Amino acid sequence: MKATTRQPALASTPTLSAVTVAQLRSILREHESGDFTRSAGLAELSKRSADVSGALEQRLAGSMGLPFELEAPNGTTNARGLRDRVKERWRSVFPLGSQRTMLQDRVMLGGAIARITAAYDATLDEIVPYVERWHPSLVRFDATYGRWEAYTAEGWVVVLNELGRRGEGWIVSLVGDRLTSHLEGAIRALGGSYVGQEFAQRDARRHSERMGQGIVEAKVPGGQAETDEAKRYTAALSKIGTNGLIVSPQYPDEGDDASPSYGLELHFPPDSGMKGLLALDGVEASRLRLRILGQDTTSKDSTGGGYARAAVGAGVRQDLLEADAAALGEIASQLFDGWALLEARTRALFPKAEWCADPPEDEEREARTRQANATATSAIAAALPAIQAAAEAARLTLDVRRTLEEARPVFMENDNADA
16 A cells, blocks of 8 residues: 555645635536536535534534444454454544544535555554545546546546546545536535525625615705704714704794705615515525435424424434445445555454444334343243143143244234334
């Protein structure tokens, strides 16, 4: 395994601070053609949205909290010893941060690439491998040859060739097919919604700033605008919100020398414009959550049918949780491939990494089934002497083992029927 491959400094990759509609279209075209340089930046930029970052947190936090276990492939001393050795080093070999970022890359961009890097650990006095997530801006898909490549300090290298074979020391985790996995990335759907939400929020703020407090129209008699009295009046109006009293001079309105009085009028625009902007913001936020979490039922208001929506949302989330757990297991398996190559060990002796994503309901059902089986077995064992005595009286031979094996499924069926 080549241990000299280095990841270039990320400071050399383009960064984004804002995206226009024209830029968004260009970025998505590049991504769909296999160039992830700017789409990776867009994925990071979109996390400025509370809806995107919140949905990602909800999606990834569940996977990070799953029960984890390393299971030895067999009961031999070598296999169990290797499992214990891997377990002691696991936090350094595949830390939670690497797990999280690789799952995020799968969600946002359709795939995740990592390098198995070996480094000397002075505390253990040995070389220990670890998973180094390769930044997606340094990855591309070559549509001409149907292969995935990563940019290193030494140049571009193939990490998954046209035959689907991984490069030595690389980890490749794709959401879909090798040729179309990058089209499964959420960024293709999130880009438009993210930019739309940004524009909606911007316009809503502008609308509120310009129209939220209404417009105060100062009425000043003709020829009085430049007088000290008129200036004092307009200055008082400009401080509306801090002063509670404004003097509005009045002039006689009868006779030949009648002149107009000072006055004011308030103009409040209709609120339909603000409602439209807020509705657009809400729609875009719903689209963001829908693409990352697979549903948006649990984020809606609770007026009616809240339990049903929560049940549907939990079912969808469970499916995604199981998929993420399977992805982590696949990555760990590739890690053990490289680890075995690094230490020249037999691959079959390495343990299996399992993230348990079984729902609590399944565990409770299994516990009830085991309890019922134990009760049934105890009942048969208690009645066995009487059954044997009856068989001997009838001059029959009783096969005890067969009796237990045939009676057990009957109790299981009865227990399932009761459930």
